[in-house]
Amino acid sequence: xxxxxxxxxxxxxxxxxxxxxxxxxxxxxxxxxxxxxxxxxxxxxxxxxxxxxxxxxxxxxxxxxxxxxxxxxxxxxxxxxxxxxxxxxxxxxxxxxxxxxxxxxxxxxxxxxxxxxxxxxxxxxxxxxxxxxxxxxxxxxxxxxxxxxxxxxxxxxxxxxxxxxxxxxxxxxxxxxxxxxxxxxxxxxxxxxxxxxxxxxxxxxxxxxxxxxxxxxxxxxxxxxxxxxxxxxxxxxxxxxxxxxxxxxxxxxxxxxxxxxxxxxxxxxxxxxxxxx
Numbered sequence: 001x002x003x004x005x006x007x008x009x010x011x012x013x014x015x016x017x018x019x020x021x022x023x024x025x026x027x028x029x030x031x032x033x034x035x036x037x038x039x040x041x042x043x044x045x046x047x048x049x050x051x052x053x054x055x056x057x058x059x060x061x062x063x064x065x066x067x068x069x070x071x072x073x074x075x076x077x078x079x080x081x082x083x084x085x086x087x088x089x090x091x092x093x094x095x096x097x098x099x100x101x102x103x104x105x106x107x108x109x110x111x112x113x114x115x116x117x118x119x120x121x122x123x124x125x126x127x128x129x130x131x132x133x134x135x136x137x138x139x140x141x142x143x144x145x146x147x148x149x150x151x152x153x154x155x156x157x158x159x160x161x162x163x164x165x166x167x168x169x170x171x172x173x174x175x176x177x178x179x180x181x182x183x184x185x186x187x188x189x190x191x192x193x194x195x196x197x198x199x200x201x202x203x204x205x206x207x208x209x210x211x212x213x214x215x216x217x218x219x220x221x222x223x224x225x226x227x228x229x230x231x232x233x234x235x236x237x238x239x240x241x242x243x244x245x246x247x248x249x250x251x252x253x254x255x256x257x258x259x260x261x262x263x264x265x266x267x268x269x270x271x272x273x274x275x276x277x
Contacts, residue, residue, distance in 0.1 A: 036206045037214045037238060041099035045238045048090060048101060049217055052236060053184070056219055066180045067221045067232045070107060078109040078230065083266050085259055088234070099214070102237045104258045108266040113229040113273040115181050118222050119173065121272055122183050125151050131272040135264060137164070141171075148172045151185070154193075159257060163212050164196040166203065179224040187216045211240025231269060235262060 037045075059065055069075065070084050077084060085106040110118070121131065125141035138154040151169045156162060168189040175181040192209040195201050215238035223230045235258065 037099045037211075037240075038097045041096040041238065042215075044096050045099075045101060045215055045236075048103075049186075049236060052103075052217075052219070052234070056182070056184075056221070056234075059221065060174065060176060060180070060182050063176060063180055063223075066176065066223045067107070067230055068105065074107075078107060079227075081109070083108050083263050085262050085266075087259070096238075096241070098241050100239050100241050102239065102258050103234070104262050105232065105234045106262040106266050107230065107232045108270050109228055109230055110270045110273045111228040113224075113270075115175070115179050115222055115224040115229060117273055118229055118231065118269075119175075119181050119183075121269065122220065123149070123173070125149070125153070127272075128153065132265065132268045135261070146172070147174065154196075156196075157212075157257070157261070163210075164193040165213060166191045166193055167216070181222055183220045185218040185220075190214065190216065214238045214240070229273070231266065233262060233265060 059067070070078070074084055083106060085104065088103040088105050090101050090103050121127075123141075125139040128136045128139035135155055135157065136153055137156055139152065141149045141151040143149055149171045151171050152166070153169070154164065154166050156164045166189075167187055169185045170188055171183060171185045173181070173183050190213055192204045192212065193201060194204050194208070215236075217236045219234045221232045221234075237258065
């Protein structure tokens with residue numbers, strides 16, 4: 001009886017703690033100006049992106065290290081259907097003024113899938129609302145010269161609060177050979193939407209936005225091997241910094257959002273490939 005009461009108290013206490021943290025985060029991130037990031041923060045983000053893309057260019061130049069292979073039992077875990085997601089520590093040298101940089105990497109294995117199938121899935125933006133539901137609400141694209149595309153998406157993120165954003169991306173595709181391919185997606189515009197889906201819907205101004213997401217660059221690397229396809233995604237994003245004094249409550253929540261989003265994306269892509277086989 002005492003043990004049952006302790007478990008009930010622990011569950012109740014955990015829920016209360018989560019609610020408190022959520023309310024603190026809601027209060028912190030929905031008050032004050034979420035204006036455009038400082039020029040220094042944007043410059044640091046672009047410099048960091050330069051190092052990432054230089055490293056990926058070296059990776060994609062050889063089949064021997066096309067993806068970053070997990071250490072230890074990582075490949076066996078992937079073959080068992082597990083998702084491997086890790087936070088990559090940014091080496092910035094100094095804090096960003098009023099901003100945070102997030103860099104995550106995730107890997108999954110899709111049994112029986114091919115590189116050609118995955119490239120078709122990535123290029124078919126019209127199907128994103130189905131493949132990546134319920135996060136992606138709408139999507140469309142336009143083909144450009146040089147194996148590039150211009151893409152637009154409306155995305156909904158649901159955590160303690162629900163945020164809807166419209167974003168534009170410049171997307172490029174490439175391949176080393178028929179079994180190794182990659183894509184590079186760079187955000188060119190991200191706008192938070194007020195009252196989405198209603199007659200009052202409108203794009204928020206830069207001074208009204210909350211800074212949930214200022215920049216997002218995404219990189220896919222995929223390698224076809226015997227039995228299926230290894231998919232790896234890296235995302236680098238820039239968001240508003242955590243208000244001073246609330247890091248203890250807000251940081252765990254803020255850091256969980258990109259992990260959960262990456263796991264959702266990998267799982268949805270794998271399921272999408274399975275449905276097309």
